[in-house]
Amino acid sequence: MFKKYLSAILVIGTLALSGCQAIPTENSSAVSSQETSQPQKQPSDFNSQALTPLTEADLQLNDTSVFDLDFSKRDRQNGYDQSEVKAPQNAGDSFAISSAGTYVFTGEITDKPIIVAAGEEDKIQIVLDNVNITNSKGYAIYIQQADKVFITAADNSENLISDGENYEITDGSSNIDGAIFSRADLTLNGKGTLTVKGNNKHGIVSKDDLVIANQKLSVFSQKAALNGKDCVKILDADITLNAGSDGIKSDNAEDENRGFVYIDGGKISITSGNDGIQAEKLVNIKSGDISIVSGGGSEQTLSDSEESYKGIKSAGDIIINGGDFNVNSKDDAIHSNRTAVIYNGDFVLSSGDDGIHADNQLAIIDGEFNISKCYEGLEASTVWVADGEISLTASDDGINAAGGNDQSATGNRPGKGGFSNGIGEIYISGGYLYINSKGDGVDSNGKILVSGGTTVVNSASGGADSSLDYDGRADVTGGIFVGLGTSEMAMNFSQAENQGSVLYSFGTQSANTPFSVLNSESKAILTFAPPKNYNTAVVSCPDLGLGETYTLVTGGTAEGLDENGFGENATHKDGTTLTEIKLESLIYGSGGFGGGGGQRPDNGQRPDNGQRPEGGQFPEGGQRPEKPNGGQFPNGEQFPNGEQFPNGGQIPEMPNGSNWEDMPQFDGSMPPFDGSVPPFDGSMPPFDGSVPPFDGSMPPFDGSMPQFDGNTPPQFGGNPPNSQSVPTV
Incomplete structure (x- = not known):
């Protein structure tokens, strides 16, 4: 200083x-x-040992082998066996399914939901063949118990599932708050088309696994569109989601091998009020064409809110092996709370x-x-x-x-x-x-x-x-x-x-x-x-x-x-x-x-309109830095209190033996300069940092540069300049 x-x-x-x-x-x-x-001068942590490039062995990913990323043979099947078709029980205000088998629904079904309450080892297939199931009083399909349920959209069929706009239904500790709500593993497949409207809260909810394979699916929901607590797995599906909160969500934070989203192919378009894709442990995308607009997009103002508006988010790892991605997000486009590895893809x-x-x-x-x-x-x-x-x-x-x-x-x-x-x-x-x-x-x-x-x-x-x-x-x-x-x-x-x-x-x-x-x-x-x-x-x-x-x-x-x-x-x-x-x-x-x-910014002009930096004050409470120990001016002139300049009281010598009296005329302009400087060995005279006492006051300064006639002040054996201040160049 x-x-x-x-x-x-x-x-x-x-x-x-x-x-x-x-x-x-x-x-x-x-x-x-x-x-x-x-x-x-090297930084404080510099050492001569060279840094080494990273390799894939240095990546700190959780073990992905604990996650079930496979699709079963039946997940991939699109049809059904006519010989196994059964009729559901007509329970008056609902259709009840209590045993394993295949159940086909067609036509218009109004205010009469489908309820599955089968054995814990029973596998159920519900076939939708040009059916509209709407229930203004609550959920449309509720799977209370089964081993696994398949909802299949029959070939070339168009189907609609819709719940009511305002209802509260509980079963034990769970709120049944989705148009399709399952307590068992749930797979949606088939070559038909399915539209789900979650008018109350969520579109499709599974408290276990949620798998979507090959199906053309559209979901419109007030809250989450697809929520598979243990996982959401998608295989070659054509999915359009319009969600008030998250588009795809897996939120099991307790189990080590649960809470993941896995996508293997297909086309997915998500418009979400909050996160597009969100998982607690892992987002793993092998391939696919994925388009996301979250939180209204990047033009929205991001505030200090606890809400999340990310495109693709994982509280754990993110692994992307390929695919085409178009993400327009209010918050981060891709976000991992641990490690994110992108092996390939077009983003x-x-x-x-x-x-x-x-x-x-x-x-x-x-x-x-x-x-x-x-x-x-x-x-x-x-x-x-x-x-x-x-x-x-x-x-x-x-x-x-x-x-x-x-x-x-x-x-x-x-x-x-x-x-x-x-x-x-x-x-x-x-x-x-x-x-x-x-x-x-x-x-x-x-x-x-x-x-x-x-x-x-x-x-x-x-x-x-x-x-x-x-x-x-x-x-x-x-x-x-x-x-x-x-x-x-x-x-x-x-x-x-x-x-x-x-x-x-x-x-x-x-x-x-x-x-x-x-x-x-x-x-x-x-x-x-x-x-x-x-x-x-x-x-x-x-x-x-x-x-x-x-x-x-x-x-x-x-x-x-x-x-x-x-x-x-x-x-x-x-x-x-x-x-x-x-x-x-x-x-x-x-x-x-x-x-x-050595060059001022902006073509050599004093910054800030000619004002001294830091408000015109010396640092550290207005005290001038100390001058060299024992310093004195030439010709016997003294600093206050008898301090001396170093080296016997002489100012450090000018390069090339020049004298202070030999100063060139200086009118405030910069002289021509060809880039050369006199030889200089880099040494400086001894200096202990002391200067005479200074009370911190400075004369008024309006930013103008005084004229200088080239003569040194009388303390240096020359004529006084036109002003007491000396320009800094």
């Missing part, structure tokens, strides 16, 4: 030493390879919160992802991208790794106070990632390892966000990483192997202006024309070799770019050279935490 305020006294000395900076810029590029190739996601979130691990093994709207794109304690194509647009971070969980809403945002610092890992080992973010591009509260793939980032165009952000360490050992953003909090990788990494800051470039890295033959290694303004680049790729010379170019035109504005070996014409650099170290330029190099 002392250097910040000492610069107000030693203005020209600061200018002369401005080449020693964190991020090389246009005004410091000529010999910046010498300066920036010095070893970086189009729009979210009012995160695109894909996992509290523990999120692994993208392969697949195509278009996340058009989200708060954060990919978020977990550990994020691993192994392969696939990912394009995301985020209002905050593109990829965020932090420890903890984000509850079910955004009241305590993860990575913004809800997650723990220092916990978080990001591994990118393959694939193609395009990130357009208004916050950080790739952000970890802990570690980052890029070992393969192509990562293209356009982060925030201003503010305290950057393309690469980490609290621990960031290693690059392979692949391509290109990030264009703002310089305020820009960071480079902390360690590189096999290839170089360059961090460079320059004047602000307009959106869609191409940026290229050219090799010694003036051929573009990589080019990126981002959709937002930028003034800083962080670039790493295998073509950046130690000892080689490269040119950074902006402007002009570029050909051979993909839909995101990125290209390898593209053609860049009529560009303007920013700098030529030589990689004398694999890490070229470092930064972070506001270290923006």
Whole structure:
């Protein structure tokens, strides 16, 4: 902090030493390879042992073998045996089924529900053959007891099941609150069509397993459409759900091998007031065409509510092996409270919160992802991208790794106070990632390892966000990483192997202006024309070799770019050279935490309309930082209380033996600068941090810069300037 305020006294000395900076810029590029190739200060947890990429063996999934993911032979059957058909008992106000067999219903059945009360080992088949069963007084079908019940829609038949709008019926400890309600395992199958209307609360409820195979099913419900407490399993069905709360739900949290949703093929369309698909232990999707709109979609405002509006949610794990997904959700599009692994699939996601979130691990093994709207794109304690194509647009971070969980809403945002610092890992080992973010591009509260793939980032165009952000360490050992953003909090990788990494800051470039890295033959290694303004680049790729010379170019035109504005070996014409650099170290330029190099932002203007930072006050209660021990001015002038400057009372020498009396004339404008700086060995005079007493007061300052005639104050043996204040450049 002392250097910040000492610069107000030693203005020209600061200018002369401005080449020693964190991020090389246009005004410091000529010999910046010498300066920036010095070893970086490593983060506190840095060690020389290289980070290793993740493998599937590192994934922390619960044992899926405990879940019954099979479909029985009878689940898959679509017809029925005429020889086993029985007539139900006509009980006056209901049809009663009390024994195993097949029962066929047809025609109109009004206010006369079907009740199954059979033996615990009895298997019952109810065949619906062009039947409408409506009951204005309560449920339409109630399965009180059986081993398993099959409700089969006969071939080419159209059937309707509907309950009343307002009723309360209990049986023991259970509320019978679905149009179809079962206490036994329930399977819906057949090649016909079934429409279920849950006018009171739920559509179809099973307190055990709920299986839907091959059937064309539509459910309209005030609450949950499909609720299988132990599980919901779907095989090659055509399902349309319109639910006031959850679309598909399995909520057994007590049993280790229950509370899961499994989907193997078919077409599912869900419009839900709350979650589209929700399970307590596991959501496992092998394949299918799945479309979800939850909570009204991503355009809705997500509040601090205990309600959940996610697309696909599991309190346990999520495993997706394939399928086509289109999810438009008010909350997270895909959310796991443990680990989410996506092996393949085609995903189009729009979210009012995160695109894909996992509290523990999120692994993208392969697949195509278009996340058009989200708060954060990919978020977990550990994020691993192994392969696939990912394009995301985020209002905050593109990829965020932090420890903890984000509850079910955004009241305590993860990575913004809800997650723990220092916990978080990001591994990118393959694939193609395009990130357009208004916050950080790739952000970890802990570690980052890029070992393969192509990562293209356009982060925030201003503010305290950057393309690469980490609290621990960031290693690059392979692949391509290109990030264009703002310089305020820009960071480079902390360690590189096999290839170089360059961090460079320059004047602000307009959106869609191409940026290229050219090799010694003036051929573009990589080019990126981002959709937002930028003034800083962080670039790493295998073509950046130690000892080689490269040119950074902006402007002009570029050909051979993909839909995101990125290209390898593209053609860049009529560009303007920013700098030529030589990689004398694999890490070229470092930064972070506001270290923006020797150049002011916004073309050298004082920030905040010329006002001092932090409200114009010195830090820590208005006290000036202490000056060097024993310091004194030259020519015998003294600081108050007799303090002295170091080294016998002399001001530190100017580079190249220059004298303070030899100052150039300075009229407030910046002199021409060709990028060179005088030699500097990096040493500084001894300094114990003391300064004379200071009461914290500051003279009024209106933001204007005083004229300076080039002469030093009389304390330094020259003529006084026009003002007592000295401009800071």
